[in-house]
Amino acid sequence: MDAKRLISAFPYDAAIRLRECLKLAAFAGQPRLACPVCGVTLFLASSMHKNFYLRHRSEDGSCPAVTRTGLSEADIRAMKYRGAQESGAHLRIKELLVRSLEADPRFREVVVEKTWHASEGTKGLRRPDVAARIDELRLAFEVQLSTTFLDVVLGRKIFYKEQGAALVWILPGFDPNYRRMTTDDILFGNNSNVLVVDEATAAASVSAGRFMLRVWHRQPRIEGDRVVDDWIERLVGWDELEIDVDRQTICALDFDAAEAACYAELREARERQRVEAEAAHREAIARIEDELRSEAFEWALTAPDKINPVEHEKRWKALNYALVPFCYHLGGPSCDILVPMRMVWVIETARTGVPVGFGHRDVLEVAHHLLHQHPELIIGFGHLLRAYGNFHLLEELDKTGKWKRKIRSYRSLMRTDPLFKLAEDEDRLFGFLSNELCRKPPTEKTAD
Structure with a gap:
């Protein structure tokens, strides 16, 4: 690695x-x-x-x-503390902490430097700077002025967690722009919250009769397409803090949860943008397809006396090329322009219930014509008649029953004979021109 x-x-x-x-x-x-x-x-x-x-x-x-x-960690630790007496600054913060706790009647058994023995079933002992109790929760306060090893920080967290107590790290001050590694170990181990006791917080505690602390915490927010955070400083009462003994965190803000919420909101926003972009793309595609479909119908339904053969074929080639990105074009170097024209005629005949483009008297004659001359279109014609509500015309016009008998005799062939199937490119084009109405609906049974 x-x-x-x-x-x-x-x-x-x-x-x-x-x-x-x-x-x-x-x-x-x-x-x-x-x-x-x-x-x-x-x-x-x-x-x-x-x-x-x-x-x-x-x-x-x-x-x-x-x-x-x-030098080992033990060597360095010994060098730092050998023969050194507790600093005046450390003593002063402990005094301010005790004064703050004693100002709040909810805190009991406030003691300084008392040895804390492990409960039955666990081992070890600790000597917190200050210990106290609120309700049924035991608290161990550690005032941190100097640097220390991560082993020390974690060792204390593990010990107090095993005792069902909460470890509270207290700093004399905090500057988010100047942080030692020990401070960061405490900060990030405490869900990006730092608790400060100083002269001002002690005075506020005495004045309010309530344990007050200065809290610095990271506040996440969304900026553009990323999550950033700001440092927030505020004075809070002990009852405003969220205590999690299992995680050994004492927080004014659950940064992890707030950050996760920001990322979730960002993901939701990105998902909305993606969905909106896809919807806009689909709408744009549908708009273009509608325009191409309308143009194809206009081209195919041009009156015979208005058709210039050369221009008519040139226009189809342009249309066919425009259909390439959508895979609805007809392949091959050249194609019979009557193929797409006939598809439009079939669609319009089924929609209107009268022959369009075909030189026949009625829908039934068109059906006979397709069955014999263009069998690849007859199945789609039947689906279109049903879709447009005109299928009944075949039965009404079939006075002799000839159509019914004929279609019954062709039924098995229509299921298996390739003559009754369009080529793949023609099938795609027919589906596009008819808005897929030329296909059998999922729940529809095969018609007679």
Whole structure:
């Protein structure tokens, strides 16, 4: 697998979530990525400039694909915290958080730096900066000022989820244009929401008698044909937050759901546009076909005394060429122009109930003529008579019953003999000119 191609396929926020997924899979003993050289589990790491790369879980020098410095995460963590005392800024945010919680009578058992032992059936312990309870929900607040490893972030989430409690990450401030990787791990792991406690929110909590926080979250919206998002900052009360213990998220806005709704709306809009475009295309095609059909009828029904043979044939060739894109044209280098003319006459005779173009007295004589001279049109003629409500004329005009006897004797031949079938190109043209009325309706039985 090409690591660069894999990583570049993910947008930034998706890459952050991928980091978390890879870590969680490794915690569960089911690593998703391994080094092709040494087989060691790989994680998605980030440089100071937020360029992502794959890194070994452990580096012992045996693999030529060195992906980290000589210091382990434990070494770096020890260097950061060895001998260091809690910063004044960290203490101050904890004080503001406690003051905010104690201002809201709904919060009980507010304690600082109390060890949290795992419940029966689970293992481990944690020491959250502040713990509290609201109704039956236990809360663990962690004030995050310095950078920390993703393992630490995920380890705490897993622990509190197992305890049925909610982990609440608190930041002293937030600038969407300047974010460390730890902040992004918390941000994207919390459904693109960040919770801030500062002097102003603490004062608002005391004034309102209600735990208030400053929330920064991404707000998705549709811009053109894509989904973008804006950063929104607002002051909210605790009761305005949506708490999901299973996902370990505390949100003022369910970004994932809002983004999914935007994409769904965008898909619906694109589908509407596609449907409208297809409908417009079909209407345009139907309009052109109607115009060509009308022109063909006008051409075929030209009075004999008005026909100039040369011009008449030239006009048909132009018409036939115009039908090519729709596959309704007659093939071959040349064709008998009486073929399309006769089709129009058959259609008009069936529609009007009187002979059109044929030198016969009535519809019955036309039927006899077609049966003997142009058998390929007789079946379509019958369907057309039915479609236009004129089939009864054959029975009414058949005083002697000759037609009925004749058609009965031809019935089996009409089903099997190629003489009663049009060539493929002629069949398509006949269907086009008659708006498919020359064909047997799906539920119609074969007529006598």
